[in-house]
Amino acid sequence: MEEHEFDEIRPYNDQEIRSAIPRILADNAFHHMMDYLFTPEKKKIVISNVKKANNITEFQRALTLEAVLSILDKTTEGITHSGFENINNLTNYVYLGTHRDIVLDSSILGLVHLILDYKIPQSVWGSNLMVSPLVVDLGKSNQMITVFREGSPKELLLNSQRLSTYIRKSIAELNKSVWIAHRKGRAKNGFDKTDVSILKMLTLSGDTDIKSWLTQLNIVPVAMSYEWEPCDSMKVREIYLSMDSTYVKSDDEDLNSMIGGLTGEKGRIHLSLGTPINNEILKIDNRNINNNEFISMVAEIVDNQIYNNYKLWPSNYLAYDLLNNSTEFNNNYNDETRVILENRYAQTTKISQHENDDIRKIFLLLYANPLINKLKL
Numbered sequence: 001m002e003e004h005e006f007d008e009i010r011p012y013n014d015q016e017i018r019s020a021i022p023r024i025l026a027d028n029a030f031h032h033m034m035d036y037l038f039t040p041e042k043k044k045i046v047i048s049n050v051k052k053a054n055n056i057t058e059f060q061r062a063l064t065l066e067a068v069l070s071i072l073d074k075t076t077e078g079i080t081h082s083g084f085e086n087i088n089n090l091t092n093y094v095y096l097g098t099h100r101d102i103v104l105d106s107s108i109l110g111l112v113h114l115i116l117d118y119k120i121p122q123s124v125w126g127s128n129l130m131v132s133p134l135v136v137d138l139g140k141s142n143q144m145i146t147v148f149r150e151g152s153p154k155e156l157l158l159n160s161q162r163l164s165t166y167i168r169k170s171i172a173e174l175n176k177s178v179w180i181a182h183r184k185g186r187a188k189n190g191f192d193k194t195d196v197s198i199l200k201m202l203t204l205s206g207d208t209d210i211k212s213w214l215t216q217l218n219i220v221p222v223a224m225s226y227e228w229e230p231c232d233s234m235k236v237r238e239i240y241l242s243m244d245s246t247y248v249k250s251d252d253e254d255l256n257s258m259i260g261g262l263t264g265e266k267g268r269i270h271l272s273l274g275t276p277i278n279n280e281i282l283k284i285d286n287r288n289i290n291n292n293e294f295i296s297m298v299a300e301i302v303d304n305q306i307y308n309n310y311k312l313w314p315s316n317y318l319a320y321d322l323l324n325n326s327t328e329f330n331n332n333y334n335d336e337t338r339v340i341l342e343n344r345y346a347q348t349t350k351i352s353q354h355e356n357d358d359i360r361k362i363f364l365l366l367y368a369n370p371l372i373n374k375l376k377l
Helices: 014-025 028-037 040-052 056-075 104-115 133-141 153-172 196-203 210-215 232-241 253-263 278-283 291-309 314-324 335-352 357-375
Strands: 076-082 094-097 122-126 144-147 178-181 219-226 267-273
Touching: 014 040, 014 056, 014 133, 028 040, 028 056, 028 133, 040 056, 056 076, 056 104, 056 133, 056 253, 076 104, 094 104, 104 122, 104 178, 104 219, 104 267, 122 153, 133 144, 144 153, 153 178, 153 196, 196 210, 196 291, 210 278, 210 291, 219 291, 232 253, 232 335, 232 357, 278 291, 291 357, 314 335, 314 357, 335 357
Parallel strands: 076 267, 094 178, 094 219, 122 144, 122 178
Antiparallel strands: 219 267
């Protein structure tokens, strides 16, 4: 593929960011966002620094770092991280991550990279999230790669091939890591299972030796765990309404999910990097299995690391006990956890306008599934 063939999906380059900054600063919605994030004095400082930014890193340090830190300060009880000893700044990786929040999953990964002085990874977002020119400018200025998920079967295949080729180009030529969700869309039921189609997409830019081809990507599983699930009420509502009919999103639903994920209370957050799975991939004897079976085995490797590294919170243990009418894990939570979970369930029934056994089960599974998955290891 020629360079220009990636223009539709690639992030902005340094020159394009300098052109985007005046558009961003002129957008009224941007200033509403800044007013929410910062005091008037802090807003002036941030905008002044944004105006001085000449490249991607300077823009992300001037705006993105400050914005994410403000969001975390307002809506969380702090973040912790582990596993960064498993990577080095001289190697590029494909971070295959759990997906619970539209914006924060990749933003927090980028934040920690920035704080530790690691290269900030690019991230893959769906074209459905490009809901306004401002979102496009902010996304592409923050190293967002666009994936298009609509079109004819032929168009979808061509889009997947282009995305696969660009990700490989990023790793091999552009000296960039890439974050991509390990499944299509967020895990709205709390069940983090790798979609084999994501791994198949990553092989489309390679040759017939997919084992060698996948190891060249240096895949690292990433588990992001939130004490209180972003947009839990909205997720439960969608699953419940999907039980008896095809769920159709409203026009502003993706935007509302982005806003809800950013502004809702999330408690504590933990980011866990696994180890690169190259050695485990190479150990697979694929002489007598087909490519689909091989890809499924790679997906299981990713899942096992995610389940093992996922940090469990009191909310996960309580939901499991309530779901199973047990006290097996009652040493892992207290009355405060119970009150918060009950309040979030009450909000869920209000938003869904239903309260029944199905709603309760969906809600509890959203929190219990990470523990259920870990118990299966």
